[in-house]
Amino acid sequence: MAPPKPISKILTANRLTNGETLFYAASGTWSAFVTEAKIVTTQEGVDELTKIGADAYAANQVIDVNVIDATADGDIKPKDIREIIRATGPTVRLDLNKSMSPAGK
Amino acid sequence: MYLYDNFDQTITQQRIGEFRDQVQRRLKGELTEEQFRPLRLMNGLYLQLHAYMLRVAVPYGTLSVVQLHKLADIATKYDRGYAHFTTRQNIQYNWIKLEQMPDLLAELGSVEMHGNQTSGNCIRNVTADQFSGVAGDEIDDPRVASEVIRQWSTFHPEFAWLPRKFKIAVTGAAHDRAAIQFHDIGLQIVRNEASEVGYRVFVGGGMGRTPVIATEVRAFLPKDELLSYLEAILRVYNRYGRRDNMYKARIKILVRELGAEEFIRQVEEEWQASDRALVNLPPAEEDRVRKFFADPPYEKIAVPVAAFEDARKNDKAFARWVATNVHTHKVPGYGAVTISLKPPGGIPGDATDKQMHAVADLAEKYSFSEVRVTHVQNLVLPYVKLADLHAVWQALGKIGFADANIGLVSDIIACPGLDYCALANARSIPIAQQISERFADLDRQHDIGPLQIKISGCINACGHHHAGHIGILGVDKAGVEFYQITLGGAADENAAIGTLIGAGFSGDDILGAVEKVIDTYLELRQSGETFIDAYRRVGAAPFKEKLYGRR
Amino acid sequence: MAVVDRNGPIADSWKRLADDAPVPQGGSVIVSLARLKSDDNALFAAAKNVGVEFAGDVNLEEVLAYLPRLSLIVARLTTMRDGRPFSIGRLLRERHGYKGDLRAAGPFIPDQVLFLLRVGFTTFEVDEGFSIDALKRAVAAFTAWYQRSATPATPTVIELRHPGNK
Numbered sequence A: 001m002a003p004p005k006p007i008s009k010i011l012t013a014n015r016l017t018n019g020e021t022l023f024y025a026a027s028g029t030w031s032a033f034v035t036e037a038k039i040v041t042t043q044e045g046v047d048e049l050t051k052i053g054a055d056a057y058a059a060n061q062v063i064d065v066n067v068i069d070a071t072a073d074g075d076i077k078p079k080d081i082r083e084i085i086r087a088t089g090p091t092v093r094l095d096l097n098k099s100m101s102p103a104g105k
Numbered sequence B: 001m002y003l004y005d006n007f008d009q010t011i012t013q014q015r016i017g018e019f020r021d022q023v024q025r026r027l028k029g030e031l032t033e034e035q036f037r038p039l040r041l042m043n044g045l046y047l048q049l050h051a052y053m054l055r056v057a058v059p060y061g062t063l064s065v066v067q068l069h070k071l072a073d074i075a076t077k078y079d080r081g082y083a084h085f086t087t088r089q090n091i092q093y094n095w096i097k098l099e100q101m102p103d104l105l106a107e108l109g110s111v112e113m114h115g116n117q118t119s120g121n122c123i124r125n126v127t128a129d130q131f132s133g134v135a136g137d138e139i140d141d142p143r144v145a146s147e148v149i150r151q152w153s154t155f156h157p158e159f160a161w162l163p164r165k166f167k168i169a170v171t172g173a174a175h176d177r178a179a180i181q182f183h184d185i186g187l188q189i190v191r192n193e194a195s196e197v198g199y200r201v202f203v204g205g206g207m208g209r210t211p212v213i214a215t216e217v218r219a220f221l222p223k224d225e226l227l228s229y230l231e232a233i234l235r236v237y238n239r240y241g242r243r244d245n246m247y248k249a250r251i252k253i254l255v256r257e258l259g260a261e262e263f264i265r266q267v268e269e270e271w272q273a274s275d276r277a278l279v280n281l282p283p284a285e286e287d288r289v290r291k292f293f294a295d296p297p298y299e300k301i302a303v304p305v306a307a308f309e310d311a312r313k314n315d316k317a318f319a320r321w322v323a324t325n326v327h328t329h330k331v332p333g334y335g336a337v338t339i340s341l342k343p344p345g346g347i348p349g350d351a352t353d354k355q356m357h358a359v360a361d362l363a364e365k366y367s368f369s370e371v372r373v374t375h376v377q378n379l380v381l382p383y384v385k386l387a388d389l390h391a392v393w394q395a396l397g398k399i400g401f402a403d404a405n406i407g408l409v410s411d412i413i414a415c416p417g418l419d420y421c422a423l424a425n426a427r428s429i430p431i432a433q434q435i436s437e438r439f440a441d442l443d444r445q446h447d448i449g450p451l452q453i454k455i456s457g458c459i460n461a462c463g464h465h466h467a468g469h470i471g472i473l474g475v476d477k478a479g480v481e482f483y484q485i486t487l488g489g490a491a492d493e494n495a496a497i498g499t500l501i502g503a504g505f506s507g508d509d510i511l512g513a514v515e516k517v518i519d520t521y522l523e524l525r526q527s528g529e530t531f532i533d534a535y536r537r538v539g540a541a542p543f544k545e546k547l548y549g550r551r
Numbered sequence C: 001m002a003v004v005d006r007n008g009p010i011a012d013s014w015k016r017l018a019d020d021a022p023v024p025q026g027g028s029v030i031v032s033l034a035r036l037k038s039d040d041n042a043l044f045a046a047a048k049n050v051g052v053e054f055a056g057d058v059n060l061e062e063v064l065a066y067l068p069r070l071s072l073i074v075a076r077l078t079t080m081r082d083g084r085p086f087s088i089g090r091l092l093r094e095r096h097g098y099k100g101d102l103r104a105a106g107p108f109i110p111d112q113v114l115f116l117l118r119v120g121f122t123t124f125e126v127d128e129g130f131s132i133d134a135l136k137r138a139v140a141a142f143t144a145w146y147q148r149s150a151t152p153a154t155p156t157v158i159e160l161r162h163p164g165n166k
């Protein structure tokens, strides 16, 4: 049997009122910055994030809720190009991009 | 152009009120997202990667100066200072907030604009030839039928919940500039043997994952029967179109599954059974609509116009721009100017608020205050005096919109792709930017000649890649962006679907591959032969060999 | 489960009859189209009022013969986005002259009721969460139309623009 794939995931969504891309943060709130995301490495962690996302959706706080792959060597970063673009902004308008972290990195 | 009367204004205002109420109920949690989503889509509001996106309808691509100024103001006030003109002659904003939508729509409504039916499974904003009323080659002005269709399809109670989206395009000329054979319904205005005006009706064209060229369902439909015939088509589709699988829900699949003959039989039977007189437009109403599209007060101008001819002689760059960007006008002494939104390295179809204001000012000064949007994501000043062309060209140069590249290799259609779009597999815009930069040299572009490159970031084909002479489709290959090339597509009266020529290329290799395709054409073309003509003569083989080597 | 019309809740005495349940004496029963076809004589003889229920995939030809004797037709939207009943409503009213109660059932929302009324529906079977407040606002949302209604009460915009023209 192949060893189970290592888990490394974060929770993301968009704010209902303004569509802003958000990440569920370690502090238990939603952050605009992916580096503040709560990262989980176990199936229980994934289940917990999934539930938090579903609850926030049901409470009409966020829409388009997804648990996505992330990497954490150094700062937390989404794995796929799509999610990296979601976290930062269009690659063709760098002037409008936001940084991944509040520190402006 | 068409101006609202009190009734049109009432309907638009009531829609704004309705959506204001719906937004408030959504924000209060009285509507779930599942319930609200189709409602917001039918008001043009999507959720994309970074924010909500609003698509504003530009009916058959026609804009007044007042409207264009307002669109620019909205970009400043509610967005980030720019917007994107689309392949359906609409305009999109990328950074919209749901909570601001009611106020935004109220501002749009103040200039007879809205986002109604620009998304959702309903009859979408009707599109038409951007040179309607000014091209010399049309049998009748397609804007009349387009406006009639706009009104008939607006909040049509029977057809608000179709199996899937439904797009209608109209052309008044034999040369098709509206890609009608790639629409759910394509209407070509024709004359019959008795010289009466009517429509040649096509059904079931489309792009997407199953590209189909439309089937002619009627060689001649009398003009006055248009609306009842459209209702018959829509009713057959609404009742029998597939609702079990969204990839099979477009009318093209219904036509295919029934067979063209049976589909036509059902439509004709439905049409004959219907009370056509109740649905068809009374002639008095057509006359009323037609008056809005009367010619503007043209001057009588003797040609040739000396100032224009001199400028052309003395300024080679201007002459080149005239050759590609100025379309022959039916009225002597005038030209229809296509404003290129495709500068080298630019984002196809994007315009800033300042650029929009500047174009509006030019239209006010030189083009009877009217602007058109093309399905190739450019703008048109439809009525410019030849004597004014040089001044217009210079003014466009100041805002970066004077590129002499209409119809050439850098006049690329590109959908928003993975930079904005939630459905995308790969980025489209950077590929367009690379190509337009590589071919920035105008001598080279003019030497290559007419060539349409069209890029989509996923199989939904909003970038019309199937219809590109060179089509580029972004795909996802194990999390990496890859690009497939199709060759030989065409969107005009000789509509064709491009052929996939082989394995895809990485983001680093696609530019080189496109350049190889073009080099191959340059090597094998015969004198005066365009890319598409050469491709039709030699087929895909020489291009494949160049790209992939001999097999 | 409640029944409303455009103004709000109404009294309703219709009962659904399972396909294998015996035909009751008197009363108002809603049956499936299959039951209606197999038991029409017994149903019309015994019940006071007969109604039939179907979804958008119905073959209307099968219903036509019963139309004069039916007092209720229930057309079910299988999802909120199921548009087929909208065509069925117009066909029943405009082409086939059905005059009885035409009722929509299914997960539609108040915002859709106005269009359902326009295509000929008269009553609506809704669940508890259906907001009567929202319904009242929704049916008043539009006062002008480009298209005719299946039950013409108000002139269209086109007719209003050309009052002399009939």
Ligand code: SF4
Residues within 6 Å of the ligand: B415, B416, B417, B418, B421, B422, B423, B424, B425, B456, B457, B458, B459, B460, B461, B462, B463
């Ligand atoms: S083609 Fe795909 S990526 Fe491009 S805009 Fe359409 S859905 Fe988005």
